[in-house]
Amino acid sequence: MRNLKSLIEQMTLEEKAGLCSGDSFWRTKAIERLDIPAINLSDGPHGLRAQGEDQDHLGVNESKPATCFPTAAGLASSWSVALLEQLGAALGDEAQAEGLHVVLGPGANIKRSPLCGRNFEYFSEDPLLSSHLAAAHIRGTQSRGVGSSLKHFAANNQEHRRMSVDARVDERTLREIYLASFEYAVKETQPWTVMCAYNRLNGEYCSEHRRLLTDILRNEWGFEGYVVSDWAAVNERVAGLAAGMELEMPASGGERDAQIVAAVQNGQLEEAVLDVAVERLLRITFKAVDARLENASFDAEDHHQLARRIARESMVLLQNDGTLPLSNEHRVAVIGEFAERPRYQGGGSSHVNATRVEPLLEALETRGASFDYTKGFEIDRDAPDRQLEQKAAQRARDADVAVLCLGLPDRHESEGYDRTHLNLPANQLALIEAVTAAQPNTVVVLANGAPIVMPWAGQVSAILEGYLGGQAVGAALADLLYGEVSPSGKLAETFPQRLEDNPVHLNFPGEGDVVRYGEGIFVGYRYHDTQDVAPLFPFGHGLSYSRFDYANLTLSDDTFSGDGRLTVSLDVTNSGDCEASEIVQLYLSDQTQTVPVAAQALRGFDRVTLAPGATARVEMTLARRDFCWYDAERADWRLPTGAFEVRIGASSRDIRLSRSIEVHVDETPLPAIGRNTLLGDLQTHEGAARVLREHLADLAEELPMLNSLMDKGGDNDLMDAMGRYLPLRALISFSSFTEARLDALLKDLKALA
Incomplete structure (x- = not known):
């Protein structure tokens, strides 16, 4: 067991800075006097692109022969976690045979537009499907002692001006769609590295986006590896290192190393920050070298048949x-x-x-x-x-x-x-x-x-x-x-x-x-299903030479409080005359309308293979997060109270079975309290509604719009709407309410927090 901190103490400032960039196009630096080896990286989401001396990043120059598997666009259509894991393992075996330590992939970016030139290399328009398949790919590769580099983090959804474009994404959309496509894979598989994207995200380059690389990736999701730049994605090297981007690729000819050294010497960068980066780099380097198999090989014909x-x-x-x-x-x-x-x-x-x-x-x-x-x-x-x-x-x-x-x-x-x-x-x-x-x-x-x-x-x-x-x-x-x-x-x-x-x-x-992500969360089928815009072929669609019948949908409970898991079960029968596989899809429809939501969202899937006449009992589970929407104001996932519908489909437009379920939350979160808080928002919180009634009871005669709030009922839609959307400060304008009373009300409301 190596003592990494002791090793770092023996390194010069220049050596530490040097480890933070590559030695060549695909190779990291070694420090021979301290027995620190170099490791080799390679492109390879669907096959390795190991190059010799004539190296490039865009596939112009020839690479060594390797198995070319289907690209991610096709792989995702299998909806098969098992297949993706087998493919990942095969890539790992070939990487071992070629002396490679890290494979750059898979790509988990969302297919925001069908025009994106790199969509063939990405899985899906849906974050749940994308992240689960990415996790399987990573799990397979890393089971062979070869690291994966999950890419391109984040909101890299077009090739047009990809090295400079600023993706403007609101926080809820970012969390529910674009980050969610990475989140499960990071948490479940701990990829050895994550590759940051070329683009900017809400004004900051991803290569120096501290909130993205440190606050979310590391502190929230628990990522333990290191962040590597996409090739030539670095904007400001020192800012990137401070933000949590440890390795710049490819080699910078010593230019960026000197910038790091100078930043430490002039106090712009704490050496402790550099030490943390070096420790992360060394941990993966030694992990990769220790997992190296001598005389590794693979059977090219077996891999060809696997590709088939x-x-x-x-x-x-x-x-x-x-x-x-x-x-x-x-x-x-x-x-x-x-x-x-x-x-x-x-x-x-x-x-x-x-x-x-x-x-x-x-x-x-x-x-x-x-x-x-x-x-x-x-x-x-x-x-x-x-x-x-x-x-x-x-x-x-x-x-x-x-x-x-x-x-x-x-x-x-x-x-x-x-x-x-x-x-x-x-x-x-x-x-x-x-x-x-x-x-x-x-x-x-x-x-x-x-x-x-x-x-x-x-x-x-x-x-x-x-x-x-x-x-x-x-x-x-x-x-x-x-x-x-x-x-x-x-x-x-x-x-x-x-x-x-x-x-x-x-x-x-x-x-x-x-580029403004003005469509928000309504990407792909979320838009088509919500707006009832008929697709040519819907998400989840695919025919068979057989026929499958769905029956006997059951839920483990007809209510859900957010604790534990809800089990969804059904029978699937192959009613045709040939063996075939069916992909069963679970969609969840939030009918509470707490916030704008898609008509339905994929929350589970399973692939089953059945002989003619055979029936399988399929089980999928739902957890609290599946029912939630992201509340940017509170920076947290919110579980709404009310009706949901569990839907089982052969595609997003072929729903076969459905069951309703009630979600009961003990307490609706207290809204942010201030002079501009709306009465209607406060009414959704039991404690806040009680405080309002206590403070405003004497105003009922002056303000008929308070009838609903006072539990007196209301038969005037205009008055009810005005009451719901009235900010607290407006009570002073419309009644005898005073600033002093408003201060007292705000004090009691804040005390509920």
Whole structure:
């Protein structure tokens, strides 16, 4: 057991400052005289990008071969904690084999807009789903003695001007949506590092945001690791160190180290603050080195098959009129260059040099399918090609079924920039028209990292969303198209009918360097369900080759006080004729209307696999936090009193079962007391209402608006409303109430606190 404090005492000021930045693009500094080793970091949310000497951060230069798993957009559609943990463990095994100590990922940022160019690397628009999947990913990787770096903290929801933009987010929205996407993962798994984002948050760069990095991340959530900057995210190094950002990456050529030294020498920075940072860095460094396995290796073929299984359990059958699954007797026209040159991952820093790539054409040949292939369009250009379309239409006409392999080329979505529309390229739209005119049985297979609009959906028989399915994408698609397994993925994000239907449309990407989160908590399905804006495909949607029935919903109690847990149970039956998996979703609807809330919010989920005819009893639990909203004024989570509804659905728009429950809180929190406190707010607190009645009883005749307060009833809506929204100071203007009496009332009200 190393004595870190003793080790720090032996270090020079320059050595301590030097540990706070990298030695190269992916490697930290070593101090040989004190036997302090360096550790190696690597990109890798869905596959490692280990580089040799020719290093970069954006995937321009080649990296060592590694398994390319599906990206987060697809992974999240599995809704499978077990699968994410297996993927994390595989990444850990490959990292051990490559001598890597920390893998940069997963990314838990919320999908605020479908236009964000990096959405393929993020899980969901919902914080509960995102944080639980991120936790599983981290747990798997760290089980292999390799650290995770949860990123990008926080409110990094666009690529446009990402290194300078200021995300203006109100406190309630920040807590309920954007921080909640990280919170569970931090608390449950203790990632070795957290990566701070490029952007500013409410005026301060995340790299020097003390409230974010220290007050919330460490003091509230109990984070024990260290914070690393996103590459080149540092604005002011000394301010960042003081705020709680320990490691700057990549190397700064000694410039920033000298700034830290100077700040300590001139008294701007206490050396004790630097010592704390160094201790955190050393703790993880030695933890990583001690966990290093000599002669570690991994089986590339086993990992390829794992990538195949994960991909097929993540893909989403959006639409099907019975054309799928196909059989070997079908004569199939496979159309679209993606069948030959699959797009299986996103662009930018997460780009993986796959150990092998298995296109759909190869997989179809392996299974002996009867098919004919034609290109249909060119991936590298968007302009329609009439000759290719005519050839595709003829092949489709001669077949029983046409399978159109479509999607977004690399240049349409990537780290570094956002999309400007949700359409497929023009040549693919023209191809759809030509093929569907020739063949009514047309299946569309999609390769994309984020939602697209589909004005053509009514023209096709089936739509299989493959997302960016990793290196085994072709085999996974073949498994699903031919019914080797039933599709089981469900959307982790809403597909809007039009870009304009997205709730952030008027607030994305912002003006200059400011983006206002004017939609508040109403992101994704929270907006669509609350405003009843019909999506193209809703959050949680996904079809199967089987059918599932839900029944016998029970709650462990019909009231809830905030203590303990509430158990929600139901039966799920596979009523079809093939084994399949179902993702059961639990939504909670706050009907108290204490504050503006979404119509419903995801509060639990479970994935079950059932043989034909089998029934499983599914149990999920709800805790106090699930019923709460965040009160920014009190900086605390508030549990409202009143009616809630527990809803069980196959998607946010397919609610199968529901039960009501009453929440009873012993005491409503006392509102902030002052001259401008409203009478109506005080009435919600039993003690405050009593004090009001005592002080204002003699004013009932002068002010009919006090009838409801005095329990005399009121039949005048105008008077009742005026009474509810009357500030205490206004009593002086409307009655014989005096300043002296107001002071006495405020004193008695404050005494209740």
